[in-house]
Amino acid sequence: MRIAIDALGGDLAPAEPVKAALESAARHPDYTVLLVGERATVEPALAAAAGGGGAPGNIELVDSEGFIAMHAEPVSALRKQPGASIPVCVGLLKSGGADAMVSAGNTGAVVAGSMFGLNRLPGVRRPGIAAVFPALTEAGRCLLIDVGANVSCKPVNLYQYGVMGSAFARLILGVATPKVGLLSIGEEEGKGNLLVKETRRLFAERGGAFEFRGNVEGRDIFGGDVDVVVCEGFVGNAILKVAEGVSETLLRTIKAEVQQMVAGGDGGDGQALGAALKRLKQKTDYAEAGGAPLLGMTGHVQICHGRSDGRAIANAVTSAARMVEQKINERITEALHAHAT
């Protein structure tokens, strides 16, 4: 297995992607990790991070020209910088030089680059990005798909997200029969907008290798009753950002309270709780969960949060490897074919 890491993607590049490469190479000694980025930047970063012993033999550098800035407009950036690290990663997928790619860079550029450079899987109308949320489910995770690849969906897109998301839940999260919910603004059948009403009908008509649970609400993403929630990319992206915002604000406020307690002399206990909070932050940090897979394209693409550290990116590599091993794309193609009208 060969996995490409975008060495120049993310707020903490190249240091953290390079750390991720070292961690991934150690975790998976039989895999080859391709570090994609300008050699002049990546080589010294790798040497520094690897220390005296040098980088392990299963890391290879792949040279690229520059990188796409985090807030660049994706389509024009891809046009202007065909040799940047993101399109080079996509090119490796296309040529078979890599089985999967992981990037913490400009999400729009990763999605657009994949759309231009790869093909959709047979039967797939539009790819979707699945965010993996911590949840009270048995697997401890709930997928929200789509969180931004497709801002304006048709019912068939949402239905296909249900098929793709449940393939991920089955193969990667180990849920035997995933429960799929359709995001709406009330659980009753009559509620929601036109898209929800038509999508609900489509799920009922076509079915699939999952249990369709009808309409769910935003809070159900965390509640444990569903493994996959489907929604339009505009809504999913807003939800992702709100969840991050609430979680950060709350944890910051609590941290301030704990620091006050510690300053007030309650040293021991406050410190114990500080450690507990840190664990909690990791558990609820969506960046830690292993990246968000872009589902529906020929090639395995994992998108990481821009703030991802080395461990988060390494988790995404592990998750991407698992997708390749489990042949998720073949399973998605079969499932769509079996339940096409």
Added chain:
Amino acid sequence: MRIAIDALGGDLAPAEPVKAALESAARHPDYTVLLVGERATVEPALAAAAGGGGAPGNIELVDSEGFIAMHAEPVSALRKQPGASIPVCVGLLKSGGADAMVSAGNTGAVVAGSMFGLNRLPGVRRPGIAAVFPALTEAGRCLLIDVGANVSCKPVNLYQYGVMGSAFARLILGVATPKVGLLSIGEEEGKGNLLVKETRRLFAERGGAFEFRGNVEGRDIFGGDVDVVVCEGFVGNAILKVAEGVSETLLRTIKAEVQQMVAGGDGGDGQALGAALKRLKQKTDYAEAGGAPLLGMTGHVQICHGRSDGRAIANAVTSAARMVEQKINERITEALHAHAT
């Protein structure tokens, strides 16, 4: 001032609405509080809550027939139960028997009842529900409008939500020049769906008594850079539920950690932190913020969360009273007139 409280609305009715009536009557001795609900249910609840001294003179009971269940389909419920507490409250607004109403009952029924029973303010195309979130703004609050009155919006609806929301921010939250953001999936001008792009243009064309800050993301609701965020009701409702879900899940997890610490013998400190958490929960509990005003109708309607306790409902009464005093509806009408094309 006369304010109607739906005595039978919410998961904790009639006990909590009745407590809210007592608290409101005490807070505002010059106002009349109308408790609307079946006399046979409300009278004994009021007597029990008021204790030996009896209810104060500025509480009046208004009889109704039954109540609309929390999950009933609003339109058919209103048709079948024209004498239920929600339509009776709306009727009081319509007849001038009350200046404002507050309900923790079926939100859909409150909205539909208001739409049928009241008129839209001159110039208003569609009313919107504004949720009041805790935020890092100077006022400590950020409005998200609409959170469910209008699932399928046109650009003019979102523009008008900006006008109405900024009137609320100015008159009720005391923000001199409210900053209004348009919810999108990236701050760049080109991002978002078609609705966002057209709405952005409309804000730029018409302007208003606010500062339009362009596109914002979900996390900006809590970030302090904007006082009002406008979005389609479907998206806003999903966001509201997600924010509740994340906040509850996190606080529950932290509470469990604290309890473990207390059980482990770290009594004093754990208890202090438990109290701190309780304060935090109140601060971040959207139910506490004083209810969500339905803006754009002739009459002042405050919608409370179904789980609201007496204090939360009383806060909504105070907020409703302030809207009446500040003549928010006249100000909204003027603002829309001044910036109509």
